[in-house]
Amino acid sequence: MYNRVILVGRLTRDPELRYLPSGTAVATFGIATSRSWTDKNTNEKKEEVMFIDVTSFARSAEIVNQYLKKGNKVLVEGKLILDRWTDQNGQNRSKHSVRADTVQFMESKAQAQESASSYSSGQKNEYSDNQSRQTNNKQYSNSSSKPQEEKIPEIDIDDEEIPF
Numbered sequence: 433m434y435n436r437v438i439l440v441g442r443l444t445r446d447p448e449l450r451y452l453p454s455g456t457a458v459a460t461f462g463i464a465t466s467r468s469w470t471d472k473n474t475n476e477k478k479e480e481v482m483f484i485d486v487t488s489f490a491r492s493a494e495i496v497n498q499y500l501k502k503g504n505k506v507l508v509e510g511k512l513i514l515d516r517w518t519d520q521n522g523q524n525r526s527k528h529s530v531r532a533d534t535v536q537f538m539e540s541k542a543q544a545q546e547s548a549s550s551y552s553s554g555q556k557n558e559y560s561d562n563q564s565r566q567t568n569n570k571q572y573s574n575s576s577s578k579p580q581e582e583k584i585p586e587i588d589i590d591d592e593e594i595p596f
Contacts, residue, residue, distance in 0.1 A: 442503055458487060487532065507536040509536075
């Protein structure tokens, strides 16, 4: 079996950092992803938004908490997890979340600050294609103790061409 999820979205809230009794850092945050399409019957543009809870551990959690804020764009790679619990009324409940192995910042520091301020004030913030390609591309993984810089080849694709 294979369980791997890759999501690109914006943080819906500031990360919350806590520590386990073992001393391991745990950051929880939410991201919103969306997809747009045109209904072939009505020729109407439609959009579907998904809200996903994400959990990051160890050094990655500390970096997420330190540098990310509500509205920042990130790429999260990890595993899909099914959380189950019993609520106060005794009913069994469940929800899916993502346990992040890698969190990659998708904006430069200036873009992140601009989008976070626009996002929190309710304004929609669109970047030109050129600005979108000039991202910070720093990747933080739970498997290593130091941040790694990764070179990602540039691909000329419009945001509307991406299937997610």
